[in-house]
Amino acid sequence: MGLTSRSLLYTVVLVAVLCVVLTVWLWPRMAGRGVLPVLGRLGAILVTQLTILSSLLLAVNSANSFYGTWGELVGKYDRAPGRITPVTGGGGAGTVDAGQGGLVRPAGTEGQGGMNFPKGPKEKVGAVESVRLVGRRSGVVEPALVYLPPQYFQEQYKRHRFPVIVAISGYPGGVDSLSKHLQVPKTASDLLAEKKMQPTVIVMLRPTIQPPRDTECVDVPDGPQAQTYFTHDVPEALRSAYRVGHQASAWAALGYSSGGTCALELALRQPKVYPVAAALSPDYRIHNDATTGNLFGGGEEGKQRKREHDLFWRLENLPVPRVSLLVTSSKQGEKNFKDTEKFVRAAKDKPLTVAQMILESGSHNFTTWRREIGPALEWTSKQLVFPQDVQN
Structure with a gap:
């Protein structure tokens, strides 16, 4: 058994x-x-x-799903990187006053021990900045880590704008989980050195904007405006402080667990902001629970909002945008495997492009996601345009 x-x-x-x-x-x-x-x-x-x-x-x-097999329970993990398989056809697999501090403000380095930042000169390995992003529309100030690739500091790229991957942690994890446990900056630096990834700015965020409540990237009626934060505030803040692309073709969302759910939701709900999304072990529906509270409101409007956050319902009942999506799961160890198969089937006759990464075994934990993050970053980077434009 x-x-x-x-x-x-x-x-x-x-x-x-x-x-x-x-x-x-x-x-x-x-x-x-x-x-x-x-x-x-x-x-x-x-x-x-x-x-x-x-x-x-x-x-x-x-x-x-902390451990999916008896082997994982005794420490025998498969650490081989996952492989991405194209599934569908297509072209690629409230306000806060910014004040004088601007929309991106430096944050301290307290608590950043063991973060797995790349080590070396920033012109060769890149650099990670700890900041706080001011959300003028959502009314929040949220912590973030921003990985700048080595090309960002090199003379020949000084007039280039870079593509952006917005990486979202699971709940209740924070931005440190993306660096310390998922090793996003180090993995990106290694991929860049191996020329498997184009120069990309990666901003690491948590999915909730009102902790400890799990806001699930949803604009809650009369509550926290998480979708607004990710689709309006984050791009506005980053464009105000960094040389990043101004057009949607340079932007992608990526996440694991509930962060992966957020990435898919953002791409399908706001394709003009995030036309690319990579989701590691996502759910395909957002539900109310003890950590979320009521995300959708009451009455018929609340029921409709809840339906619209069911991605199966969206694919069947609403116009489907031309976006590129990557979804991951494992045949043994992940509870979302059957739903992932169902999502892929539902997407086959739609205008969107879907790729999948299915492991033979792997549980809902960082050991599994570290096998997936390298291929996911590589795939996501290849969907983005660089250089998108050149500064005057």
Whole structure:
């Protein structure tokens, strides 16, 4: 039985219940003071506790896909990079006053230990800046890490504008997860050195703009305007401070877990801002839960807003934009595998372009996503235009 199979969970739960029943039934018979009765009671307690704990751990793992196989549980991970397969045809696989500080403000370096920043001269490996982005429309000031490729500092590129990948972490992860655990800046620097990726600015963000609430890149009625932040505030702030492309053909969204869901939502809902999206282990629907609260409002309008955040419903009922999407999953270990297959099938007769990266096994964790991030960055970069334009 597989580690995440229902049959294993139900079997262990049944064993736990039987152990409790047997302990209660046999306890009077082990009431003596000798060595054997004492060992019997200790053994009954130990076995009962072990089976109950195993049931709980299996249930938590099944719900969150931390480990997908027995091999992963004992530390045997496949670390080979994933392979991208084209699926469909096409051309490629409230306000805040900016004040004198501008829309991009320097932030401190506290808490950045072990961030996996590329090491070396910025003209050769690039550089990472820790900043805060001011959202004039959404009314928030959010932390971000901005990776500038080595070409950004080289004389021959001083008049060029660079493409941008907006990388979004999962919830409740922060921008540090993208650098420390997913190793986005280091991976991008290595790909650039190997000439597998064109020079690209990468801005790393978290998906929520009102922590601890999970805002899921949604404009909440009478609440936080997360979609506005990603589609208006972030591009405006970055264009005000960096040499980045002004046209949509230079912009992409990328994310893992709920950040991957955000990337797909942004591309399909706002294709004139993000015509390219790469989603590692995404969901294809956004639901209300204990961490999100009510994202869509009430009444018929709320129901319609919720339907519009169901990507299967969008593909079936709304005009489909010409965007390029990459989705990833694994046959064993990821709960979204069947939905990923369903999404790919639904997209085949649509004008969008879809590619997929399907691993044989890999759970919902950074070990899996690190296998995917290199190919995903390479694929995303190739969809973008560089140099988009040249400064006068």
